[in-house]
C-alpha cells in the first residue's frame with residue numbers, strides 16, 4: 043500500500059491570506075502545516091498532540107478516536123482530534139502502519155517565555171522530526187527481530203542495459219546503522235527489492251509515474267516519490283561526504299554514478315526527516331550483483347523463507363531454524379536467509395564457525411547465556427545519536443560492551459575459526475573504560491525517560507549528591523513544619539500537601555478551617571482554596587521552603603541532564619566501535635544458534651563448491667519435519683527422509699532434472715520445496731537437514747509452487763502461473779536450480795500437458811539447469827527416453843482394501859495413477875460424488891491413455907525452437923506435412939476444451955484417434 047496523501051499545501055489557506063479573525067495560534071499552525079506537506083501534523087498543545095482540519099478527519103478514522111471541533115477558522119468549525127503525549131508512540135505506530143507520514147511539532151520554548159511577550163503571544167513551535175516508515179528508531183515502533191530498511195532507487199542514462207539506463211539501490215537501516223549500495227536493472231529490480239524488503243522506498247518522480255513500475259510499487263509497504271534533485275548525481279558525492287564528515291569519498295571505494303545518486307538520496311532523506319540529527323550509519327558498502335543467490339519475489343513467497351504466504355513468521359523457514367537469543371541475531375539470520383552467498387569460500391567460513399560451536403558444547407552454552415543478557419546495542423546506539431535515548435539505552439550499551447568483552451575472552455580461550463576470531467577481535471578491541479564509566483554512573487533501577495531524573499548513581503557526582511541532599515533535606519523540613527503547625531494550631535488533622543497548581547499548601551477540614559482564619563493564626567495562614575470538605579492555606583514559611591525545594595530539585599534534574607549528555611557524547615565518540623561490536627555479537631548469536639540447531643535437529647555440514655552437483659542424501663523438510671513432530675498433525679509416523687541427485691551424469695556438462703510423479707498428497711510438493719530450502723540453508727551458511735549434501739553453488743533459485751491468483755493486478759491464477767514460468771524459462775542458467783510444481787494444471791488438460799511438455803524440453807535443452815518437476819501428467823514420464831538428463835522419480839504409496847496409504851518415499855520410476863478420487867474421499871467429498879467419479883474414471887480410462895505418450899515419443903520433433911541445427915527429422919515427423927498429421931491437426935484446431943462437457947471431450951478423443959489412424 044502506498045502512503046495516502048495528506049493535505050496538500052494549497053488546500054489549506056496560506057499564511058498570507060489568513061484574515062484578522064484567524065487566531066494567532068491557528069496562523070502558526072497553518073504556517074507549519076504549509077511547510078510540511080504530505081504529512082499529518084502532530085501539533086503539541088500541553089499534554090496532547092492535536093490534529094486539525096483534514097488531518098484530524100484522516101487520523102480519527104485511522105486511529106478510531108473521537109473527532110471534535112475547536113473554535114472557528116474563517117467562519118468554519120475546525121475539526122480536531124488529539125492524542126495524549128504519553129501514548130503518542132502507540133498512535134504513531136498505527137498511523138505509520140496505515141501508510142501515513144507524521145510531522146511531530148513541539149513547543150520549542152517555555153510557555154512562560156511566550157507570556158513575557160504579551161498575553162496573546164503564542165508559544166514558539168516547530169517540527170522536530172518527520173516520522174516515516176523507513177526512518178523509525180523507537181523500539182515501540184519497530185519489530186525487534188526484523189530490519190527496518192529505507193531504500194532509494196536511482197536511475198541514470200548510461201547507454202547500457204536493456205533500456206539504456208543504469209539502476210542502483212541504496213539501502214540503510216537507521217535503527218542499526220547498516221548501509222549498502224548495489225547495482226540493479228529493470229529486470230531484476232523486483233527480485234532485489236524482495237530481498238531487501240524496504241519498509242519505505244524512495245524513487246524519483248519520473249520513475250514513480252512510469253506504468254511499467256507500478257506493479258512493483260504496489261508490492262511494497264510504502265513508496266515515496268521525490269523530486270529529481272534529491273537524486274542529483276553531482277550533488278550526491280558532496281552530500282554523502284558531508285554526512286560522514288569527510289572531505290572526499292575516495293576512501294569509501296569506487297561507486298557508479300547511479301549508486302552515488304541512490305546513496306545521496308538516502309542520506310538527504312535521513313537528514314530531512316531527522317532534521318539534522320545524524321544516525322550512526324556505516325559507510326556505504328558496495329555489493330556486487332553476483333555475490334548473492336538471486337531469488338525472485340514469487341519464489342521467496344512460495345518457499346515461505348522469512349514469512350508464510352499469509353504473512354506470519356511462524357511456519358516460515360526462518361522461524362523453524364531460528365535459535366538466536368538476541369533481536370540483532372534474529373535480524374542477521376533473516377538477512378542471511380534472504381541473501382544466500384554464491385562464494386564457496388565465504389560459505390565455508392560460516393560452516394567452520396558453526397561446526398566449531400556445534401562441537402564445543404560448553405563454549406556454546408556460555409556464549410548463549412551471555413548473549414541472552416546482551417541488549418540491542420545497535421538500536422540503543424542509534425537512539426543515542428538521534429537524541430532520543432533514555433537512561434536505559436546508555437545502560438544497555440554499557441552492559442552490551444561488558445558482555446562482549448567477556449565473550450571475546452571465552453572464544454579466545456581455545457583456537458577458533460576465522461569468523462569467530464574476527465568477532466572476538468572486535469569485541470576485545472573496545473576500550474573498557476566506557477563500559478566502566480556507564481556502569482559507575484548509572485543506577486541499577488532506571489527510569490524510561492531522561493527527563494524523569496533519578497538515574498545517576500549516588501556517589502558518581504559530588505555536586506549532584508549535595509544538591510539531592512538539599513532537596514531531600516528540604517522535604518524533611520516540610521515534614522517538621524507540618525508537625526509544628528499541628529502542635530501550634532492543635533489541629534491534629536492538619537496536613538501539608540503538594541499539587542501542580544498551588545505548590546505546597548496546608549489543608550484542614552472545613553470544621554477546623556475557622557480556627558486558622560481567626561487570630562492569631564490568620565496572621566500566619568493565608569486562605570487559598572475552598573474544597574468540598576476541606577480548606578487550603580499557604581504561609582510565608584511554606585512558600586520560602588517551596589522555592590528552596592524546587593530550586594534544589596530543578597538543579598539536581600538539570601545536573602542529571604548535563605551528565606546524561608556527557609555520557610551520551612562519550613558513547614558517540616566510540617560509535618564506530620560500538621556498532622562493530624553489535625555486528626560481532628549478532629554474528630556470534632547466529633553462529634551459536636545455527637550450531638544448536640544442527641545438534642538438536644541432526645543437521646549436517648554440506649559441501650558447497652564451484653561444481654554443478656546437487657546431491658542430497660536423506661534430505662528432510664525442516665518446517666514439515668518439526669510440525670509433524672511437535673503437533674502430530676499427521677496420524678502417520680515421523681518425517682520420511684528422501685535422496686535427491688541432480689548432479690550431471692558422467693561426462694555431461696549440465697545437471698539433471700527429476701520428473702516427479704505420484705499420487706495427490708504423497709509428498710511431491712514437500713520433496714520439491716525441501717530441496718530448494720536445503721540449497722538456501724547451505725548457501726546461507728547453515729547446516730542442512732540431511733545425512734549428507736554436496737551442492738555446486740546455485741546462482742538463481744526459481745520455484746513455481748502452488749497456485750495463487752493476483753486479482754489486484756488483474757491476473758488470473760493461470761496467468762500468474764504462466765508469467766512466473768516465463769520468467770524461469772527466460773532466465774534460468776546451468777547454475778540455477780528450478781523447482782516447478784504442476785505446471786499447466788490451471789488450464790484444459792491438453793493445453794496444460796502441452797505447456798508442461800514444452801517447458802520441460804526447454805529446461806532440459808536450453809536452460810540446462812538442475813531441476814525438479816512435479817506433475818500429474820503421467821504421459822510426460824515417457825520423455826525420459828529422449829531427454830538424456832531427465833530422470834523419473836515417483837512417491838510411493840500402498841493400496842490396501844481400496845484405501846491409499848502414503849509412504850512419502852521418493853523412488854526411481856513413474857507413477858501410473860494419481861489416486862485423486864481416494865484423496866477426494868479422504869477429504870470428505872459426498873459419497874455419491876465419489877462413486878460417480880469412480881464410474882466416470884473407469885469409462886475414461888478405457889479409452890487409450892497411451893496415445894499422448896506415443897505422440898511424445900514418435901510424432902513431435904523434439905523442441906525445435908533453439909538456435910542450433912535442427913536434429914535429423916524422424917521418419918514420421920510432422921515436419922514432412924504428413925496428411926494424417928494434418929488431419930489430426932485440423933481436428934484439434936476445431937476443439938475448444940474449455941467449452942466441452944466430459945462426454946463431448948471423450949467423443950473428441952475418439953475422433954482424434956480415428957484421424958490419427960487415417961480414418
Ligand SMILES: Nc1ncnc2c1ncn2[C@@H]1O[C@H](COP(=O)(O)OP(=O)(O)OP(=O)(O)O)[C@@H](O)[C@H]1O
Nearest residue numbers: 676680681682705706707708709710711712713850
Ligand atoms: N517425507 C514426508 N514424510 C512424512 N510426511 C510427509 C512427507 N512429505 C509429505 N508429508 C505429508 O504429506 C502431506 C502432503 O504433502 P504434499 O503437499 O507435499 O503432497 P503432494 O504430493 O504435493 O500433493 P498434491 O499433489 O495433492 O499437491 C504434507 O502436508 C505432509 O504432512
